[in-house]
Amino acid sequence: MRPTCRIAGLSLALAAVPIGLARQTGGPEIKLTAGERKLIELTNAERKKENLPPLAINQLLCKVARAHSQNMAKQEKLQHDLDDKTPFDRLDDAKYQFRRAAENILQHAVDSAPADMLKLWMDSETHRANILNDGFTEIGLGFAKNNKGELYVTQVFAAPLKKEK
16 A cells, blocks of 8 residues: 655745844754755756756755654644744744745655655645745755654755845
């Protein structure tokens, strides 16, 4: 029996960003798993096919993505909004200053290949649009599994707020 897979995507461009956020810091480095690194590579390969630049891995975005995946796995919920926090609230809480951001999430069998995960997203108009959005320059990704062996994946895309000179 093939496990069911669920996906969800969210994208919003922000016209206004809260003023007075603390300076962005990456904090301690997050070691990506082989699967996480492969999924980022595959994401950038899809962008390359469309003549888009690769997304740079941002440690703070990885931290945010991994924490959300862990929270979804713990609660066994595939949702962008958890604990009264939106993806944008989580970025604000992490002190990541952004012009725009988007999030793709996925729940899949734990032994799934990253290529299978990316295919699900690329077959969805909303998720594909997030992956191929030329306004994003950075990516964060995080995997987490629950005790049932279900894998929760969060992919965060962003364009950082440029500092004025």
